[in-house]
Amino acid sequence: MVGEFVVRFSYLLPIAEASIEDGALLVRDGRIAWVGRWKDFDGDQEVIDTRPSIGMPTLINTHTHTAMVFLRGLADDLPLFRWLQDYIWPAEGKLVKPELVRKAYKLAIAEMVSGGTGAINDMYFFQEVAAEVIEEIGFRGILAEGLIDFPTPSFSKPKEGIRRVEEQLKLNGRFKFVKFGVALHAPYSCSKELLKKGHALAKDHGVPLHMHVAETLDEVKQITEKYGKRPVEYLNSLGLFDEVHFIAAHSVHLKEHEIQIYEEKGVRVAHDPESNMKLASGVAPIPKMLQRNVTVGLATDGAASNNDLDMFSEMRSAALLHKVVGMDPTLMDARTVVEMATLRGSEVLGMEKYIGSLEVGKSADFIAVSLDRPHLQPIYDPYSHLVYAAKSSDVSWVFIAGKPLKSNGKLTFIEEGEILELGESLKREVMEALRE
Amino acid sequence: MVGEFVVRFSYLLPIAEASIEDGALLVRDGRIAWVGRWKDFDGDQEVIDTRPSIGMPTLINTHTHTAMVFLRGLADDLPLFRWLQDYIWPAEGKLVKPELVRKAYKLAIAEMVSGGTGAINDMYFFQEVAAEVIEEIGFRGILAEGLIDFPTPSFSKPKEGIRRVEEQLKLNGRFKFVKFGVALHAPYSCSKELLKKGHALAKDHGVPLHMHVAETLDEVKQITEKYGKRPVEYLNSLGLFDEVHFIAAHSVHLKEHEIQIYEEKGVRVAHDPESNMKLASGVAPIPKMLQRNVTVGLATDGAASNNDLDMFSEMRSAALLHKVVGMDPTLMDARTVVEMATLRGSEVLGMEKYIGSLEVGKSADFIAVSLDRPHLQPIYDPYSHLVYAAKSSDVSWVFIAGKPLKSNGKLTFIEEGEILELGESLKREVMEALRE
Numbered sequence: 001m002v003g004e005f006v007v008r009f010s011y012l013l014p015i016a017e018a019s020i021e022d023g024a025l026l027v028r029d030g031r032i033a034w035v036g037r038w039k040d041f042d043g044d045q046e047v048i049d050t051r052p053s054i055g056m057p058t059l060i061n062t063h064t065h066t067a068m069v070f071l072r073g074l075a076d077d078l079p080l081f082r083w084l085q086d087y088i089w090p091a092e093g094k095l096v097k098p099e100l101v102r103k104a105y106k107l108a109i110a111e112m113v114s115g116g117t118g119a120i121n122d123m124y125f126f127q128e129v130a131a132e133v134i135e136e137i138g139f140r141g142i143l144a145e146g147l148i149d150f151p152t153p154s155f156s157k158p159k160e161g162i163r164r165v166e167e168q169l170k171l172n173g174r175f176k177f178v179k180f181g182v183a184l185h186a187p188y189s190c191s192k193e194l195l196k197k198g199h200a201l202a203k204d205h206g207v208p209l210h211m212h213v214a215e216t217l218d219e220v221k222q223i224t225e226k227y228g229k230r231p232v233e234y235l236n237s238l239g240l241f242d243e244v245h246f247i248a249a250h251s252v253h254l255k256e257h258e259i260q261i262y263e264e265k266g267v268r269v270a271h272d273p274e275s276n277m278k279l280a281s282g283v284a285p286i287p288k289m290l291q292r293n294v295t296v297g298l299a300t301d302g303a304a305s306n307n308d309l310d311m312f313s314e315m316r317s318a319a320l321l322h323k324v325v326g327m328d329p330t331l332m333d334a335r336t337v338v339e340m341a342t343l344r345g346s347e348v349l350g351m352e353k354y355i356g357s358l359e360v361g362k363s364a365d366f367i368a369v370s371l372d373r374p375h376l377q378p379i380y381d382p383y384s385h386l387v388y389a390a391k392s393s394d395v396s397w398v399f400i401a402g403k404p405l406k407s408n409g410k411l412t413f414i415e416e417g418e419i420l421e422l423g424e425s426l427k428r429e430v431m432e433a434l435r436e
Numbered sequence: 437m438v439g440e441f442v443v444r445f446s447y448l449l450p451i452a453e454a455s456i457e458d459g460a461l462l463v464r465d466g467r468i469a470w471v472g473r474w475k476d477f478d479g480d481q482e483v484i485d486t487r488p489s490i491g492m493p494t495l496i497n498t499h500t501h502t503a504m505v506f507l508r509g510l511a512d513d514l515p516l517f518r519w520l521q522d523y524i525w526p527a528e529g530k531l532v533k534p535e536l537v538r539k540a541y542k543l544a545i546a547e548m549v550s551g552g553t554g555a556i557n558d559m560y561f562f563q564e565v566a567a568e569v570i571e572e573i574g575f576r577g578i579l580a581e582g583l584i585d586f587p588t589p590s591f592s593k594p595k596e597g598i599r600r601v602e603e604q605l606k607l608n609g610r611f612k613f614v615k616f617g618v619a620l621h622a623p624y625s626c627s628k629e630l631l632k633k634g635h636a637l638a639k640d641h642g643v644p645l646h647m648h649v650a651e652t653l654d655e656v657k658q659i660t661e662k663y664g665k666r667p668v669e670y671l672n673s674l675g676l677f678d679e680v681h682f683i684a685a686h687s688v689h690l691k692e693h694e695i696q697i698y699e700e701k702g703v704r705v706a707h708d709p710e711s712n713m714k715l716a717s718g719v720a721p722i723p724k725m726l727q728r729n730v731t732v733g734l735a736t737d738g739a740a741s742n743n744d745l746d747m748f749s750e751m752r753s754a755a756l757l758h759k760v761v762g763m764d765p766t767l768m769d770a771r772t773v774v775e776m777a778t779l780r781g782s783e784v785l786g787m788e789k790y791i792g793s794l795e796v797g798k799s800a801d802f803i804a805v806s807l808d809r810p811h812l813q814p815i816y817d818p819y820s821h822l823v824y825a826a827k828s829s830d831v832s833w834v835f836i837a838g839k840p841l842k843s844n845g846k847l848t849f850i851e852e853g854e855i856l857e858l859g860e861s862l863k864r865e866v867m868e869a870l871r872e
Contacts (some may be wrong), residue, residue: 052856072813073820077769111810217763277756278824280765307824308811313752320713320753321760327653329716333513372852374547375744375828377508377859378866384509388714388743392811393829416808420488423813430814 005046009055011382016357027364030402050368058118058365059311060345063249063270065302067104070426094433096153105133107422115392116367123183125154131178144183186212215250232258241265252282263292268348273317275301297345334383364402441482445491447818452793463800466838486804494554495747496781499685499706501738503540506862530869532589541569543858551828552803559619561590567614580619622648651686668694677701688718699728704784709753711737733781770819800838
């Protein structure tokens with residue numbers, strides 16, 4: 001499966017164009033060389049027949065903390081502050097070291113690839129380790145350490161954090177699958193000085209600036225009390241959205257005029273429906289953002305608040321949540337939601353020239369979803385099935401840059417036994433740390 | 437695997453009692469003969485080792501229209517009335533015949549068993565056909581045709597419907613896995629006379645009375661305008677909840693005093709979070725019902741409005757939806773949600789003496805959920821994983837009355853090829869009918 005091969009699907013969804021029944025893709029040197037109807041294909045290349053199946057671009061997770069899988073389900077159903085204060089922060093403080101990040105990352109990429117995800121926008125610590133794991137597997141990520149005015153596992157002072165980020169940014173260009181960006185943790189955890197410094201770094205290096213914005217009502221209250229402005233107004237007054245590719249995660253509590261600021265400044269949004277539901281943060285006004293043509297992608301957030309990295313589940317939750325909250329069953333139709341998980345996600349990451357849709361010249365990043373499952377029969381509309389019936393476990397093939405990372409249902413870069421070993425090893429470390 | 441065998445799990449959740457690490461179940465003649473720690477088991481019976489796994493009772497779907505899988509995804513993202521009027525009713529009117537119901541039922545049971553569901557409460561047409569399919573497979577169902585003042589595929593006048601139901605009720609006792617009940621479609625689609633007749637039938641035969649109640653705001657408006665009472669008040673004024681086992685599906689639009697009526701009358705509720713979300717019906721006040729000790733189970737509704745019959749997905753949606761709507765992350769904790777999908781579901785169906793928990797003497801209806809998947813590692817709390825991370829595809833074993841219907845990942849009662857055949861055959865029939 002090197003060089004050239006053609007992949008055949010029952011339904012091919014290029015996303016940028018109409019879906020094709022009995023469609024096929026020609027892959028040449030890791031790129032898409034041809035897209036069309038199978039019967040119009042004329043060549044003698046090796047054929048991978050994935051039917052009965054839906055073919056589509058890989059899914060793009062626009063906001064996550066990948067390594068946090070080590071805390072998956074450690075504590076749930078708690079008030080946010082108790083959850084962070086009593087469980088998440090102590091465990092992170094004691095445990096997050098390069099070798100743990102390496103193990104957690106490998107386990108998490110196994111989960112994400114298995115479910116059809118092909119690229120992430122990540123905020124966490126020891127990102128140079130994450131970069132090695134991603135590059136070795138041939139997954140894709142924009143990685144940044146969240147600058148913050150508190151001690152963290154990878155830096156104890158903001159200045160050290162900035163030094164680390166500057167070092168990472170120097171590595172850009174050396175990797176095929178990784179780009180280092182800049183992240184600011186949140187309006188309430190960064191001083192004005194730090195915010196401006198992070199913004200300048202992202203601007204000077206021409207990389208995305210990634211930040212948690214307006215996630216909770218507590219944040220809105222704190223920022224309003226301290227600065228007399230709501231979070232988005234406050235960031236805008238500091239010029240944080242100017243001359244930079246800004247990725248705002250969450251953006252739950254926005255008024256209409258704040259959505260307008262997003263529109264005017266080209267702020268891109270990473271929508272995390274399940275994390276916002278589980279932590280009871282609120283419901284982001286996504287339908288209003290879409291009306292204003294704000295670019296919105298989907299995201300899982302970290303597995304500590306989800307508790308998985310499953311983009312199919314996010315697609316479904318996004319489609320269902322906004323319908324019932326808006327009391328309108330026409331909101332967030334299936335086609336729009338699939339676009340958010342693919343092409344619009346690539347726009348959030350600034351990678352739309354390479355991934356997010358199946359077009360000649362783009363990288364061969366695509367998946368096949370198997371339809372020979374009772375919950376996917378009969379099929380009338382592939383978009384409907386992807387959002388309202390398919391599961392991540394239906395993904396049978398995953399290609400990134402033309403390389404199969406999942407092949408006929410099996411991950412190619414990890415043994416099944418290793419998954420359990422990684423999980424058990426992470427659990428042992430957590431249990432020991434919590435006993436101390 | 438007949439007679440006696442023991443099944444071993446990493447975590448065994450009997451539900452009625454605390455979970456057991458490295459637990460086991462002894463099955464004898466289709467019943468549970470022993471439950472405990474593996475190391476305390478003393479016997480030489482055949483051992484089925486499902487580890488790494490969670491063992492738990494089968495899931496119970498308390499409200500569905502099973503055969504509607506033939507319309508899965510035919511039309512979505514539409515206003516309710518257009519959806520029903522332009523797609524669902526015409527397709528049903530032309531297509532729903534005994535042979536279609538038989539095919540659809542088999543496909544749907546394959547889906548449900550594959551995802552760990554072991555019993556349903558069903559409202560649809562030609563239920564004597566459904567009974568044959570269920571009995572042959574050894575699945576479980578309470579079946580009823582929804583009495584209604586409109587022509588339906590299986591009866592054209594309410595009187596005929598009542599005659600059909602009376603015939604079906606006479607069959608009770610002949611089946612091992614099926615019980616016929618009585619269903620009334622909804623307050624807005626049944627006359628007072630029909631409501632009273634249905635109630636009398638259920639009461640006289642000692643079977644559950646199943647009904648859609650207060651599903652939409654439109655229904656509340658219609659009933660209030662016509663009778664000067666809200667739906668639950670209206671049904672209560674007619675004595676519909678008295679001296680009968682009443683199963684109220686949906687129950688989205690209830691005021692506090694109506695929840696109190698449910699509590700006082702012992703009305704049991706089938707909660708359909710995903711259907712209510714997708715059709716934008718509203719959010720049922722489940723946390724308030726639970727506070728009042730109303731018995732609430734979970735349900736998928738039909739696959740035309742979901743679009744699957746996946747109880748894992750419903751568990752997750754129920755847990756997440758009520759947290760964000762109530763702005764309280766402690767609502768609908770994982771343990772409560774798993775109980776709703778199992779033991780409380782069995783109480784909704786009136787089958788708690790036989791299924792819903794793993795206790796000596798109950799029927800051997802249980803499942804194993806495999807943990808050797810990246811999205812289920814590491815594991816700290818099995819309840820948390822079941823609700824927030826597991827998928828129906830993680831179910832590796834399903835036993836009903838001690839018989840394996842899913843065995844190490846494979847359905848035992850249907851060939852893989854038959855699933856696709858059933859799906860394609862149903863699709864052909866639908867497409868032909870819609871072209872006419």
